[in-house]
Amino acid sequence: MSSWGNSIKISVFGESHGSGIGVVIDGLPAGKKIDMDSVYLQMSRRAPGRDKTATPRLEKDIPEVLSGMLDSTTTGAPLCAVIRNTNTRSGDYGNILSAPRPGHADYTGNIRYSGFNDIRGGGHFSGRLTAPIVFAGSICRQILAEKGIRIAAHISSVGNIRDKRFDPVDISTELMDRLSKETFALIDTEKEAPMRELIEECRMDCDSIGGTIECAVTGLPAGIGSPMFEGAENVISSIVFGIPAVKGIEFGVGFEAAEMRGSQNNDEFYYDGDTVKTRTNNHGGILGGITSGMPLIFRAAIKPTPSIAKQQNTVDLTEKKDTTLSIHGRHDPCIVPRAVPVVEAAAAIAVLEIVSR
Secondary structure (H helix, E strand, O other): EEEOOOEEEEEEEEEOOEEEEEEEEOOOOOOOOOOOOHHHHHHHHOOOOOOOOOOOOOOOOOOOEOOEEOOOEEEEOOEEEEOOOOOOOHHHHHHHHHOOOOOOOOOHHHHHHHOOOOOOHHHHHHHHHHHHHHHHHHHHHHHHOOOOEHHHHHEEEEEOOOOOOOOOOOOOOHHHHHHHHOOOOOOOOOHHHHHHHHHHHHHHHHOOOOOEEEEEEOOOOOOOOOOOOOOOOHHHHHHOOOOOOEEEEEEOHHHEEEHHOHHHHOOEEEEOOOOOOEEOOOOOEEEOOOOOOOOEEEEEEEEEOOOOOEEEEEEEEEOOEEEOOOOOOOOOOOOOHHHHHHHHHHHHHHHHHOOOO
């Protein structure tokens, strides 16, 4: 299924080298004025061809709204947008018709769809399909902003080089606003140079590198979420795992909690005026699947780009024998910087879903 959600439902369509990709969004409230310049800003943060850390494939990624919006205002009808593919080089993928790329869904997709899946540029499995998610998320985050809910993410790590983490109990509006506009989003900007050096080292070695992204949501009231299976973590995780290359997610201190004692992990409550808060935020803003009113914080693990120029071992599905493969084409030596606005967008869609129930 390429559809997600109940109250806010999205359906993503298209392939990387098809004529276009896009999304249909159902359930948006009518009468919401949308700032399209802000939408274009988010699209440009994800778009390829603008940085040495990214693929040189240049796509403008300008969404064409077909329905659901009139005079930049939502009508209540399904909002449909298409993004045309204009810079494809399908010939780069001729040698993978029968030789699946290691780390890709070529083999599993071939089995699942009996060889009929479009493999050019990864087809429907491509990271290119995150562009419609960013469009949908940019709409949702503007609706959330009217409710005082803000979303921002940053590059938490590239390889073993780590940025500072969000202050788990007090995240400034200024920091959120800055990060949500940047193409190489970092809390500690001094980490940019060493991260870029590592990415360039991998690129020159015909290789790639992964990393992590930390995302925060502020302004969420306490009491949002529907356990057991529709809790806040469940809903957010289900859409974040729809982003190609995401291999893990953790909330609050996440897996670090497994090494703590209860007295260390528990966040003690206190009154701040009439508002209940916690002095620490190891729970990441969610308890029992329900928001606590503290900042909602999670981190997503992003695997290295599987398309690398190094020769790799694979199989020939036609000849039924082992073979080798050298991958051609234009690929990101590190997906992480361009994935930041995608994670923000997924969080925006998920949060609008849970607050709309």
